[in-house]
Amino acid sequence: MSQDNKKVTVETTGHVWDDDLQELNNPLPRWWIWGFYITFGFALVYWLFYPAWPIGNTYTKGVPGLNNITYVATKVDGTQETKTTHWNMRSKLMVEMNELHKEQKPYFDKVAGKSFEDVSKDAELMQFVNSAGKTLFSDNCAPCHQAGGQGKIKFAPNLTDDYWQYGGTYENIQTTIVGGRHGVMPAFKTILTDAELTQVSNYVLSLSGEPHNAAAAKLGDAIFHGDKAGCYACHGAEAKGNIAMGSANLTDKIWLWPDVLGAKTPEAKLGEVKTLIYGGMDKGVMPVWETRLKPEQIKLLTVYVHDSLGGGK
């Protein structure tokens, strides 16, 4: 009569060990195992579309033509070519780069279409200049001028300060990037005696208020402005340099070739200057960028260097 004692019992697999050790059975739902089989099918389809199996030095590339990627690649000489390959991560990246360049183009066009001053007044455009300029600078300029444009003593000028050997206007900077520069100072070892070298070095140090021997500097003044050495011919009678030829201003606090600020003692400072005058300098080489960068890239870099780094004069 009664339907009681319908005790819930746990299903077992029926396996029994050691008299009473049983294996419980909590059956998976049937659809679960079907879901598992479906993943097999998924893998088979995947192999048709994507690179999958390694074979020796190569690998399966899926069914040819089923899942191709087409992108535009720029070759070393600047020409572009359209490439079509089987699906792979690198091509996928190239497609994304193509899209990014397409998105960047309106901004580059905007920079190209405006005057330097107008670009620098447009805060939103300057934001683009800051980020795109940083990338261009890092890719092309940073090896010499360093990542932040701070330059390197005895190697490449600091672009973040306010002194520009070849001029700091937009036009000057653009000219420098387009055509490159080559700064040379002749050696004076055969022209001046050691005493004269010391005297003129003292004079140079005196111009920017560095420690010096006043008596020697006075004699050096005469050598600087005399025709034997002819320093004034390039550096100017006031020793303020000449942006047309890139001769250095010797009256300010900025030094590029002799590391005067880095030298701790007056003797070392004198030595730095003297060594330079003695041996001259032929390392101030900046390459031509006209052939490597597009005009709009040079223009953007010009604004970046002028407004984001230093510039102004």
Add this chain to the structure above:
Amino acid sequence: MPDQAEKSLYQKHIPIVTRSVKGQFRTFKTAVMLLAYTVYFLLPWMPWARVSAASQAILFDLTTRRFFIFDLIVYPQDIFWLAMLLFIAAALLFFVTGLVGRAWCGYFCFQTLWSDMFIQIEHLIQGERPARLRLKKQHWNLEKIFKIGASHALMILVSMWTAITFACYFSYAPTFVHDFFAGTGVPGGYFAVLVLTVLTYMAGGVAREQICLYACPYARFQGVMYEADTLAVTYDTKRGEGLKGRTIPIQGLKTRDERTAAGHGDCIDCGFCVQVCPTGIDIRNGLQYQCISCGLCIDACDNIMDSVGYPRGLIRYDSERNMASPTPHPPKVMWKRFKVLGYAGAILLMTSVLFYNIGTRSDTEVNIQQVRQPLFVLLSDGSVRNRYQIHIVNKTETEQTYEVTVHHIPKEALDMGNIPEIKVRAGKALAVNAKINLSHELAEKTHEFEFEVTQVSTGEKMELEASFNTPREHD
């Protein structure tokens, strides 16, 4: 063990065909369902005047990375609001589960809501449980094809509208729906709708209780939140089984007195509690992990108790402790417990922090970042330059102009280049360069100073500390 070979490791799906029921829990479920569907399906269509985005009250704009919730605009940097919200949601779940069991599962979970809706669609087209069972056994004829086909077609339609509505939260609804049906929508939109339609239909129309039993993590871990005082849907075994167990009311066992005398309990074993259960369990076997605590078996049992004239509550919300007690009291919510009060406190605290945070949010966000490469620049006259990037986020709905000045150092030290005042469009951010030039003497003395950014329209000032680096001897 002779039957060893027949045991299967895989369980065939046993379809659950539920009987409809009337009662207080069914009414509550229906009310929640109506409210939830009304809000869900209509909310994206609510207009709201906006300048910098589409005029929609709720809009999760992924492309501009802003969430519009009425007048609140949430930016990515407000992510910790989401963290707080998730914490509150979790604590609320623990709180409610500790009090009245899996209320979330039974009444509010979308899996429950959509399954419930699809079951009602089946009920509408195929009829009550016996009719549906008959239809299942029937051979495929026109009637079966029509009824099964129509109900699944309707489920798919509802799923699709569910998916489209979901997508509308992320896009301007009128345009999205128009473009969708005009065939001019974006591929991502079609893909999202397709995936969500399939998932909704599979979860609510096909898998149903399988989701709760095999897929849902909440279902499993809510068990540990039950305490002895937690109200759970419970079958009163003592009353139902009596001394000799439950039995059907045959001749001589119809009235309560006759049954008590014969030693049988009040359960007349009608099986309705099993038939109405959306997860197909027998609540008389006790609390089980499958139970989503929807209360439909309570409704079913109460109806039967009414019809046979026994008191209600053979199946009811009650606590484990009360059921075991020799002197049980009427079931009530036992909230005076450390855990429950603790969760309540946590919810209260986090909710106030969240609302305070949202209430005191600023319309402008300014960050100053010092250029660290190089840390400082020596200029030709011996003065020192430091460079900064000022990043301004305009969170208002209008274009704003900002002016920058400095404190503790001369005003002329600040060089903003050719951008003396900064215009930032509504909802946009902008970063500008700033240079500070200090004479050698001043630079030696200055270690810190302040930028002041003023929002011109309101005069609101924001002061930010910045440090100034100078060449110093390293000892």
